[in-house]
Amino acid sequence: MSQPKKQLIINAFAMQAPGHLNPGLFKYPADKGSKYNDIKYWMALAQKLEAAKFHAIFFADVLGGYDVYKGPANLEPTIPGATQFPINDPLYSIPAMAAATSSIGFGVTASTTYESPYMLARKFSTVDQLSNGRVAWNIVTSYLDSAARNFGLDTQIEHDERYRIAHEYLEVTYKLWEGSWRDDAVTAAPKGSYADPKGVRQINHKGKHFTVPGPHICEPSPQRTPFLFQAGTSSAGKKFAATHAEAIFLNGHTAELVRPSVDSIRAQAKDFGRDPQSIKIVAGLLVIVAETDEKAAEKFELLASYGDREGALALFGGWSGYDLGKYDDDQDFRFLDTAPPAVRSMVNHWASNSPQGTKWNKKTIAEHLILGGNGAKLIGSPKTVADELERWVEVADVDGFNFSYASVPETFEDIIEHLLPELRRRGLFWDDYAVPGGTLRENYLGVKGNTRLSDTHPGAKYFWKAGEEIPAYAKESVNGTLQ
Ligand SMILES: Cc1cc2nc3c(=O)[nH]c(=O)nc-3n(C[C@H](O)[C@H](O)[C@H](O)COP(=O)(O)O)c2cc1C
Known part of the structure; x- marks a missing residue:
């Protein structure tokens, strides 16, 4: 008997900006990117993608303009094509999208370099509560000098140092999310008390980069720690991913070039005591699909003719x-x-x-x-594209894809109309969510009940379970005193 095929994870890759990986395309008549500041637009897009059973909408985000090209600090080539500028914060729209849907997940990029862990933990707990456990954090360390300058630095913090800070940052957030409120602090509160005062404790984190006494200001959300995504492919980035990420987003030109990164992340995860196959790896791709190869090629040419070349060089x-x-x-x-x-x-x-x-x-x-940025582009009929996706899974050992758009929502509509039926016919994509109405973690991992971090994840060390007087991690004394 042949092996059942790996079920693909499929995300829509988006940004809350008129242009994402498609500078200039806001001029294409069907493109609705300019509606990014209309909440009804996002709610309708979430509903469309949920009806097609996309796993998640994954929002990229940046905290500064692309001002290096013809620079320094010059946004003139960037602004005309709406090249990731202007750009809104994606987190605020998630509760509205969640209210309009019931199963699709929402990945939100947020940086460990420019926001305090206490603040970020609060924001994600809030949205995890309001979305019923459907939020993921895409952990990034950021890469734009323009962001650094706006946060009061002359230039960016050195690359590997940003990752060292990020490691401690994650430790703080695990303590807040997992170890500050006992699991049943609210549900088993003494009579007349909103929560059990003995079930809420300081975390007293004192590290090299952060001092956070706590306690976490939010009560436990369904996932506690939001599902953890990571994108970053340097050696330090891969080590960070292998340690913390539950899913990883990679870019690559070909499946062959992506494979070594995938192998390295899975091997390191194994060294850290994690199940390497439990880490979901998704590749960023642009898919332009139409009835035939010729029609898809024509469509690509048409779309590309709206592209803004200066914007593309600004992205570079x-x-x-x-x-x-x-x-x-x-x-x-x-x-x-x-x-x-x-x-x-x-x-x-x-x-x-x-x-x-x-x-x-x-x-x-x-x-x-100009279209799809630095990710691979697959242009063709449903058969051509599906064959190539199958090859990616086999050669690169990825678990799925983040599909970017040339024009939104048209690129996603074409995928829904032409590609998903072909993937379903081949047994590669589900007909429905594994856990309809479930949390993002349950649906990503395909297991009902898997709402919390797995026991082999480093964040699990901070769990404060019902029945425990204090969480196990806090029993380890530092300088003879309880932490
Ligand atoms: C596929 C991919 C997507 C990324 N998306 C974002 C993003 O949306 N926002 C951001 O600030 N950084 C993003 N990054 C940047 C990384 O998180 C990281 O900060 C940067 O790549 C530097 O780390 P590295 O050298 O390990 O790649 C992305 C990186 C990759 C590879």
Whole structure:
């Protein structure tokens, strides 16, 4: 008998901005990206995606403008194409979307570099309560100097140091979410008391970067710790992911290039005592699908014709930190000795997967990034795209995909109309949520009752279970005193 096929996780990748990985596309007549500040738009999108059984809407977020290109600190190339600017905070819209739906999850990006853990823990507990346990935190350490400057720094905190801070940050949030309120502090409160005062305790965290006495100001939410997503692929990023993430978001040009990252994360997770296959890995892709390969290619060309090239180069500047504005239009970066090695290596990487003879100058780079950013693009009929997705799962060992859009909601509507039926026909995508009305963690992991962190997750160390006088972690004394 043949093995049952791996069921795919499918997310919609979005941003609360008129443009995400599609600078300029707000000008395309069908695009509704400019409605990002209308709550009814988000509620309707959530309902549409839930009807199609998407696992989650996953919101990227940034805290500054892409101002490196033709910079420094220049947003002129960024603003005309609405290149991730302006951008609203995604968290506020989640309760409204949750009220309009019952099973779809909501991933929200938030940075460990610019907000205190006490504040973030409160916000996520609030939204986890109001969404009935359907929120995920995409933990990022951020990458834009423009954000750093707006938070009062001259430049960003050094890369690996940001991850060291993030480790301690997570420890603080675990203590607040898992170890500050006993599981039954509210449900088994003494008569006449809202909660059991003996079931709420200080966390007294005193670390290198944070001092947080607690207690957590919110009562326990369904998931306690929101489902934890992570995106970041440096060595420090992979170690962080293998330690903390329950799901990981990777970008990659080809399945072959993504595989080593997947292997490395799963191997490290195993070393940390976690089940490597329990970590869900999703790849970011742009899918343009239509009845036939020809129609899909025509659609892609049409969409790309609305793209804003300057915006694409601004994205490149923000992501890489390098300003291509300094170079001539037709200079090929593969052979340019004066270009930073990181730029040459990035461009060589793309060139190795594109037709021979392509010149890699600013125009090609802009066209390469204009739709779908730095993720792979699959353009074709339902069969072509589904074949390629199957190949990704096999070659890259990923568990699913974050589908970005060229035009919203059209790209998702095309996926719903053309691709999902083909995936279902092949037994690759569910007909309904594993746990309708359940929490995000239950639906992501496909197991009813899996609402809390698993026992092998580092956050589980901080659980304060019913019946325990104090949580087990707090019994470990520091300097002879209880923590
Ligand atoms: C696929 C992917 C998506 C990301 N999305 C965001 C995002 O929405 N907001 C953000 O600030 N950083 C985002 N990041 C950046 C990372 O979280 C991280 O801060 C950055 O990549 C630097 O870490 P690294 O060197 O380990 O990749 C993303 C990274 C990847 C790989």
